[in-house]
Amino acid sequence: QVQLVQSGAEVKKPGASVKVSCKASGYTFTSYDINWVRQATGQGLEWMGWMNPNSGNTGYAQKFQGRVTMTRNTSISTAYMELSSLRSEDTAVYYCARPGGIAYYYGMDVWGQGTTVTVSS
Amino acid sequence: SYELTQPPSVSVSPGQTARITCSGDALPKQYAYWYQQKPGQAPVLVIYKDSERPSGIPERFSGSSSGTTVTLTISGVQAEDEADYYCQSADSSGTVVFGGGTKLTVL
Numbered sequence: 001q002v003q004l005v006q007s008g009a010e011v012k013k014p015g016a017s018v019k020v021s022c023k024a025s026g027y028t029f030t031s032y033d034i035n036w037v038r039q040a041t042g043q044g045l046e047w048m049g050w051m052n053p054n055s056g057n058t059g060y061a062q063k064f065q066g067r068v069t070m071t072r073n074t075s076i077s078t079a080y081m082e083l084s085s086l087r088s089e090d091t092a093v094y095y096c097a098r099p100g101g102i103a104y105y106y107g108m109d110v111w112g113q114g115t116t117v118t119v120s121s
Numbered sequence: 122s123y124e125l126t127q128p129p130s131v132s133v134s135p136g137q138t139a140r141i142t143c144s145g146d147a148l149p150k151q152y153a154y155w156y157q158q159k160p161g162q163a164p165v166l167v168i169y170k171d172s173e174r175p176s177g178i179p180e181r182f183s184g185s186s187s188g189t190t191v192t193l194t195i196s197g198v199q200a201e202d203e204a205d206y207y208c209q210s211a212d213s214s215g216t217v218v219f220g221g222g223t224k225l226t227v228l
Contacts, residue, residue: 044207044220045219045222046219047218061216095163097164100169105210105211106152107152108209111163111165113163
């Protein structure tokens with residue numbers, strides 16, 4: 001079945017970087033964009049950006065420009081999201097999600113299980 | 122920046138109809154999508170392209186659009202429908218935006 005499996009929980013110190021992976025299976029990885037969405041405890045969903053696994057093209061939400069990098073390794077059908085200069089406000093669950101259509105802004109019908117990132121000194 | 126506005130909470134009794142609205146200036150030009158999220162779980166897409174229902178989603182979930190407002194309707198609400206619901210769309214530059222979320226309480 002189509003699924004996205006993310007890497008495990010991370011604990012980082014302020015100022016450090018974190019890299020979360022998202023392994024796709026059950027479909028052709030390069031045929032669909034990947035979005036990254038985060039959710040702080042008790043808060044709503046926040047879109048971080050998208051990546052096209054075929055071309056490597058990316059688009060980031062303005063809030064994360066300069067701090068986020070989305071990459072992929074097509075040989076292992078895995079997408080990555082790296083967030084740098086971490087601060088306490090970055091503590092959240094991070095999700096990768098696949099849109100159901102040809103463009104990243106279509107509804108996301110496949111989600112990873114989420115990766116908890118905790119930023120604490 | 123572009124915003125989608127949802128009511129923070131909606132309450133209904135079992136068997137009644139719940140309506141959750143989402144307002145945004147670009148909604149007449151951009152599709153809206155709805156997600157259901159239960160505690161500790163990833164969101165689930167329940168409506169796409171304003172009013173289409175993915176396979177596996179119960180028929181009691183429906184969506185509609187009128188001007189700058191889209192509405193998620195849950196007919197014959199069941200206890201299992203208690204969850205947070207989020208609308209999602211995009212602005213003219215392609216930035217994906219989520220509404221603030223609505224907590225549906227089944228009394």
